[in-house]
Amino acid sequence: MYVCHCYAVTRRQVSDAVRGGAFTVEALAAARAAGSGCSRCQPSLEALLACAAPNCRACGPAPSLLSCDHRPHPAPA
Numbered sequence: 001m002y003v004c005h006c007y008a009v010t011r012r013q014v015s016d017a018v019r020g021g022a023f024t025v026e027a028l029a030a031a032r033a034a035g036s037g038c039s040r041c042q043p044s045l046e047a048l049l050a051c052a053a054p055n056c057r058a059c060g061p062a063p064s065l066l067s068c069d070h071r072p073h074p075a076p077a
């Protein structure tokens, strides 16, 4: 399923980019172009990034955005 329809970026591709160190919407845009078109997907990208280290203490240092179900996300340290 696409998270970013403008650039056909899937949730798995976002997860892979996060594992590569893309912890911001800007970094995801640089890595996969996600969010750099119409911007409508940016809230979804931000929600996924909330699962990513260092944003989610519950996910730890190797986040899996495909399995993170931490709602609400623990506050960053």
Ligand code: FES
Residues within 6 Å of the ligand: 003, 004, 005, 006, 007, 034, 035, 036, 037, 038, 039, 040, 041, 042
């Ligand atoms: S849907 Fe992601 S930039 Fe348009």
